[in-house]
Amino acid sequence: xxxxxxxxxxxxxxxxxxxxxxxxxxxxxxxxxxxxxxxxxxxxxxxxxxxxxxxxxxxxxxxxxxxxxxxxxxxxxxxxxxxxxxxxxxxxxxxxxxxxxxxxxxxxxxxxxxxxxxxxxxxxxxxxxxxxxxxxxxxxxxxxxxxxxxxxxxxxxxxxxxxxxxxxxxxxxxxxxxxxxxxxxxxxxxxxxxxxxxxxxxxxxxxxxxxxxxxxxxxxxxxxxxxxxxxxxxxxxxxxxxxxxxxxxxxxxxxxxxxxxxxxxxxxxxxxxxxxxxxxxxxxxxxxxxxxxxxxxxxxxxxxxxxxxxxxxxxxxxxxxx
Amino acid sequence: xxxxxxxxxxxxxxxxxxxxxxxxxxxxxxxxxxxxxxxxxxxxxxxxxxxxxxxxxxxxxxxxxxxxxxxxxxxxxxxxxxxxxxxxxxxxxxxxxxxxxxxxxxxxxxxxxxxxxxxxxxxxxxxxxxxxxxxxxxxxxxxxxxxxxxxxxxxxxxxxxxxxxxxxxxxxxxxxxxxxxxxxxxxxxxxxxxxxxxxxxxxxxxxxxxxxxxxxxxxxxxxxxxxxxxxxxxxxxxxxxxxxxxxxxxxxxxxxxxxxxxxxxxxxxxxxxxxxxxxxxxxxxxxxxxxxxxxxxxxxxxxxxxxxxxxxxxxxxxxxxxxxxxxxxxxxxxxxxxxxxxxxxxxxxxxxxxxxxxxxxxxxxxxxxxxxxxxxxxxxxxxxx
Numbered sequence: 001x002x003x004x005x006x007x008x009x010x011x012x013x014x015x016x017x018x019x020x021x022x023x024x025x026x027x028x029x030x031x032x033x034x035x036x037x038x039x040x041x042x043x044x045x046x047x048x049x050x051x052x053x054x055x056x057x058x059x060x061x062x063x064x065x066x067x068x069x070x071x072x073x074x075x076x077x078x079x080x081x082x083x084x085x086x087x088x089x090x091x092x093x094x095x096x097x098x099x100x101x102x103x104x105x106x107x108x109x110x111x112x113x114x115x116x117x118x119x120x121x122x123x124x125x126x127x128x129x130x131x132x133x134x135x136x137x138x139x140x141x142x143x144x145x146x147x148x149x150x151x152x153x154x155x156x157x158x159x160x161x162x163x164x165x166x167x168x169x170x171x172x173x174x175x176x177x178x179x180x181x182x183x184x185x186x187x188x189x190x191x192x193x194x195x196x197x198x199x200x201x202x203x204x205x206x207x208x209x210x211x212x213x214x215x216x217x218x219x220x221x222x223x224x225x226x227x228x229x230x231x232x233x234x235x236x237x238x239x240x241x242x243x244x245x246x247x248x249x250x251x252x253x254x255x256x257x258x259x260x261x262x263x264x265x266x267x268x269x270x271x272x273x274x275x276x277x278x279x280x281x282x283x284x285x286x287x288x289x290x291x292x293x294x295x296x297x298x299x300x301x302x303x304x305x306x307x308x309x310x311x312x313x314x315x316x317x318x319x320x321x322x
Numbered sequence: 323x324x325x326x327x328x329x330x331x332x333x334x335x336x337x338x339x340x341x342x343x344x345x346x347x348x349x350x351x352x353x354x355x356x357x358x359x360x361x362x363x364x365x366x367x368x369x370x371x372x373x374x375x376x377x378x379x380x381x382x383x384x385x386x387x388x389x390x391x392x393x394x395x396x397x398x399x400x401x402x403x404x405x406x407x408x409x410x411x412x413x414x415x416x417x418x419x420x421x422x423x424x425x426x427x428x429x430x431x432x433x434x435x436x437x438x439x440x441x442x443x444x445x446x447x448x449x450x451x452x453x454x455x456x457x458x459x460x461x462x463x464x465x466x467x468x469x470x471x472x473x474x475x476x477x478x479x480x481x482x483x484x485x486x487x488x489x490x491x492x493x494x495x496x497x498x499x500x501x502x503x504x505x506x507x508x509x510x511x512x513x514x515x516x517x518x519x520x521x522x523x524x525x526x527x528x529x530x531x532x533x534x535x536x537x538x539x540x541x542x543x544x545x546x547x548x549x550x551x552x553x554x555x556x557x558x559x560x561x562x563x564x565x566x567x568x569x570x571x572x573x574x575x576x577x578x579x580x581x582x583x584x585x586x587x588x589x590x591x592x593x594x595x596x597x598x599x600x601x602x603x604x605x606x607x608x609x610x611x612x613x614x615x616x617x618x619x620x621x622x623x624x625x626x627x628x629x630x631x632x633x634x635x636x637x638x639x640x641x642x643x644x645x646x647x648x649x650x651x652x653x654x655x656x657x658x659x660x661x662x663x664x665x666x667x668x669x670x671x672x673x674x675x676x677x678x679x680x681x682x683x684x685x686x687x688x689x690x691x692x693x694x695x696x697x698x699x700x701x702x703x704x705x706x707x
Contacts, residue, residue, distance in 0.1 A: 035461070154337065158341070158686050158690060160644045163645065163663060167348065170667045248465065248467070251467055258667070269469060269470070294467050294470030297470070298465065
């Protein structure tokens with residue numbers, strides 16, 4: 001009769017409760033860092049900004065005019081009378097004006113946001129996936145595996161990624177997917193493995209790993225359920241920094257005109273550049289060709305970096321306030 | 323120490339070997355061979371392509387090609403550039419690489435100094451408006467879209483204010499009056515003068531330390547700096563070569579400022595983090611308890627020890643800095659190795675592009691070695707075994 005009085009909670013509920021509790025403390029630390037929430041707000045803004053595009057295209061915006069790649073709008077009579085042709089300055093119809101080919105800048109900006117998010121997150125995910133796996137494996141097994149991957153990381157760390165991608169663009173067709181995979185894989189074998197390995201090493205010597213070994217856990221089981229979950233917070237931190245790197249790299253490659261891509265922020269700047277709108281007075285006179293796209297790249301990169309630093313305050317106990 | 327050096331050199335040769343192998347694989351991975359680029363070019367008949375194939379050893383089996391490639395790299399025979407036709411690749415790289423090195427060294431010294439100082443101050447006055455704003459601005463600068471920043475610099479300083487030249491390496495209008503002096507001669511003189519000046523300052527610091535106290539050494543160093551700057555100013559003002567050198571240096575300012583502002587922020591943030599960790603060490607508290615002035619504790623006790631992780635990160639960031647250099651060189655038309663590589667790719671000049679890639683790697687490896695030695699010098703706790 002006594003036993004029935006004790007209320008057994010199912011395991012998932014206990015786990016959920018613990019998770020919520022740790023999430024709450026982490027959120028507090030993240031909020032206290034002050035810079036993290038700013039980054040998160042910018043990311044949310046761009047997330048909504050990008051998600052609005054298909055919505056606007058299917059409701060308010062006419063595809064013939066507002067399509068980011070093939071759209072075209074004729075200047076109105078009033079504008080023609082003033083001697084204005086494309087690129088048109090901002091008006092109520094085109095909030096950020098048009099580019100030299102008569103396409104809406106705002107639409108291009110919104111359309112590109114999705115691609116940037118996809119590229120950044122996908123590349124960072126590949127990097128972190130490979131990095132965590134290799135870091136955990138080389139920490140767990142040690143010996144030759146460890147030496148091999150660490151020396152490899154030394155070489156990869158020395159690799160001038162942008163120079164390499166510039167040369168690579170002459171040989172393979174660099175689009176969003178291939179670029180994300182190339183950046184992700186090269187990043188994954190680089191410095192991130194060294195950092196995650198040293199984190200995994202501190203976990204490897206913990207008593208619960210011994211306990212798992214004694215109770216007959218296989219290598220795979222120990223690596224996947226004991227080591228990797230404990231490395232994940234640090235991996236997540238590096239993921240943020242890698243998103244910044246990937247978005248930046250894509251923008252620069254697009255700016256050099258080496259990407260095979262329909263539309264991106266970097267490409268918008270490049271198109272303004274090759275048609276001569278970034279020389280002298282035109283920088284301010286035709287500001288809508290250059291500033292929105294460049295600022296978007298900078299802001300989104302900064303946002304992910306700031307979030308990374310906010311997470312750093314949680315993950316790295318030495319940074320917490322005195 | 324010697325054993326360590328030998329070991330490091332051996333490692334670097336091994337790394338270089340792996341690097342060269344990877345570049346070779348990239349080269350082989352493309353369909354066809356290098357001469358296929360010119361299939362549709364009517365100016366290059368099939369016989370010439372055949373000769374080119376023979377010259378490059380492309381008619382031999384893959385393994386021989388690999389050995390040939392390694393041999394070519396070892397002897398500096400990198401082939402002949404397609405876009406600047408009769409010039410060998412090695413000659414172009416020999417001309418361009420020093421320009422990149424100068425750009426990097428000057429920018430590096432500047433941003434390292436400012437990043438170190440700013441990071442130190444921010445960490446010392448924690449949770450002020452200063453820390454908050456400088457972290458935000460620092461993060462923005464660190465992740466800023468480099469082309470935008472560079473174009474903004476050009477627009478403000480070259481176009482609006484007109485203080486500095488609008489990119490490029492020399493002002494042609496000035497140089498055409500002195501036809502018998504080539505830009506490379508003047509540039510080499512700049513390198514020699516800069517090297518001599520640095521050596522002189524270091525030597526006087528060293529002698530000052532041997533002779534007397536820290537303060538005496540500081541005085542001698544300041545005197546040496548004034549003397550050498552005065553000598554350079556005199557040379558610039560009085561000689562023709564000095565006048566032309568000043569023109570090159572004027573073109574150097576904007577790229578250096580751009581490169582410095584971007585990388586400075588990264589170092590500042592790193593220095594801040596590193597400082598925050600050292601501030602909590604016991605010896606810092608002991609120094610404070612002794613009643614040492616705040617400034618002394620900060621500069622001598624905390625900042626010196628916080629410097630070590632920064633040097634480590636310099637090693638890690640070297641590749642990133644080189645990448646940033648490619649962008650900067652391109653936007654300012656500074657004819658260094660980065661601009662050469664990009665132009666080679668855009669004109670499908672594969673020998674030059676591969677040569678530039680290989681030499682960027684070698685440049686990085688040497689930088690890596692220097693940083694390693696610097697690290698070992700800074701931290702006496704490191705054992706060379």
